[in-house]
Amino acid sequence: xxxxSLVLAFALAASGAYxxxxxxxxxxxxxxxxxxxxxxxxxxxFWSVTCPACLVELPQWAKIAAEKKGIxxxxxxxxxxxxxxxxxxRIEKAGLSNADHYGFADDFVEKLYFEADSMxxxxxxxxxxxxxxxxxxxxxxxxxxxxxxxxxxxCAGK
Numbered sequence: 764x765x766x767x768s769l770v771l772a773f774a775l776a777a778s779g780a781y782x783x784x785x786x787x788x789x790x791x792x793x794x795x796x797x798x799x800x801x802x803x804x805x806x807x808x809f810w811s812v813t814c815p816a817c818l819v820e821l822p823q824w825a826k827i828a829a830e831k832k833g834i835x836x837x838x839x840x841x842x843x844x845x846x847x848x849x850x851x852x853r854i855e856k857a858g859l860s861n862a863d864h865y866g867f868a869d870d871f872v873e874k875l876y877f878e879a880d881s882m883x884x885x886x887x888x889x890x891x892x893x894x895x896x897x898x899x900x901x902x903x904x905x906x907x908x909x910x911x912x913x914x915x916x917x918c919a920g921k
Contacts, residue, residue, distance in 0.1 A: 839867070880901040
């Protein structure tokens with residue numbers, strides 16, 4: 764299956780259809796993104812093509828990204844490069860082609876987890892909610908989690 768995904772990715776790239784830019788998300792990316800968006804509410808949503816809940820929720824995240832114009836939303840795909848074509852297909856299906864996308868670019872994923880939250884062990888979906896003042900709230904689980912809903916209401920009002 765991975766070989767098929769890799770072949771598909773190369774075929775799409777050759778045809779120009781694999782145009783979605785997954786920026787590299789490596790060590791230090793969490794701090795860099797937080798700093799780059801300082802003073803604005805920021806959501807970093809981590810997801811995978813192997814996470815059924817993540818795939819079901821992508822359209823909900825698309826709606827949030829479209830409706831909450833005052834909140835920056837960045838999507839971080841935790842899959843390896845061999846699954847980027849599958850990830851792109853899911854993004855397009857969810858209506859997120861114009862959003863900012865990053866993809867894990869470090870094989871030492873535990874370090875990436877730790878930088879986002881020292882207690883995170885890679886469970887998905889995972890969302891980091893960063894307030895304009897830099898305060899971070901992390902949530903493992905559904906988009907309708909009360910912490911996410913409350914944070915969105917609070918930040919949308921500003």
